[in-house]
Amino acid sequence: MNLDPAELRVLDAAKSCCERWGLAKVTIEDIAHAAGVSRATLYRMFPGGKDVLFEALRVRELEDFFTRLSAHLDGAGDFEDLLVRCVMHATHELRSDQHLSLMLASEPGDTLGQLTVDGLPRIIRVATVFLAPLVDGYLPRREGARLVELLSRLVISYFLAPSEHVDLGEPDSARTFIQTFVLPAFQPSLTRS
Amino acid sequence: MNLDPAELRVLDAAKSCCERWGLAKVTIEDIAHAAGVSRATLYRMFPGGKDVLFEALRVRELEDFFTRLSAHLDGAGDFEDLLVRCVMHATHELRSDQHLSLMLASEPGDTLGQLTVDGLPRIIRVATVFLAPLVDGYLPRREGARLVELLSRLVISYFLAPSEHVDLGEPDSARTFIQTFVLPAFQPSLTRS
């Protein structure tokens, strides 16, 4: 996707500047300086400036997230196991994401928007692209998309506001949850167990 | 000195804003908001704005520093012991100062200026005010001032650029250093050991 190493440097710089000062305080100049490129070059790479740059950063972060997640799902045995691993590792990723927690602390409004209102459709879209192949063997394409969307919403919700009854980071709790609230809805559509 | 609790709140807010964003990124508005006062009140407390406020913050930090340092020097036995404790605890304070290390990382230029060029005379002045009483019993006032100045310069220099040969944070090293390079210069003026 992004082959240019200079572009990767700029995205890394944007990320670290963001962690250091928060989205609101970072300037294009800060990022250009941190990346060791001139402001002109940065505008050449990301025509449109700050918005486009941070949009690209969010896309990359999201794809990295699901790349790591997919890697964790490779050895899943059956459908249930796949879903349990999925929500567990997604939850763990979210909880251990340094960048995310910094952003949530310094710019709660914008960050929450990216996880719930504005950004959620894209999250679901990317999640579908990455996870659909994995559920393809078990569900028809359309049902798979519905499932991925449901899981995305649930994982994010339980991450943002932990529950007393459910901990999607715990194997037993995650399994019970999947068995109780998720599988029954998709049982009729299952093409194999 | 600063009796008004609101002023202390503002200084604390300025400090924490500074740690979070760095001196360059902080606005008066940030500080006022963090302190829970209006911008108008802040200007009333510190007429002159940002410069005066941060000047006041530096003065307070400096006085706190030497207040803590003085507390560590109370039980000193003799003159040599006093000086050894002094450089040791000053070195420890500097090394463990979270705020200082953040400032050194984010604004090396300004921070170094405050420790060396612009700020050093004040540091020496405050150091003299706080430490002169402690060396008064051993040296004439004028010699005491010379000593405090010398020690201030040395502690800061060894803090900023650690030496291979001397570690003023280590008891033995500090003692040897004091015995070798400091005491001889003031031996002739000693009014008692």
Add this chain to the structure above:
DNA sequence: TGACAATGAGACAAGAAGTGTCTTAGCGTC
């Protein structure tokens, strides 16, 4: 060597943000 693309440096205008001062209205205290 001479085109070529990519870059850094910096000028520039437009807009946004921050600053410092001021007025006004609200609050509790005496």
Add this chain to the structure above:
DNA sequence: GACGCTAAGACACTTCTTGTCTCATTGTCA
């Protein structure tokens, strides 16, 4: 009810930031 203190916000002013430009420099190919 006068007093002092404050939050809120209007204000003109300055500084910073942005996005676009041009131009000189660099390294790469032919």
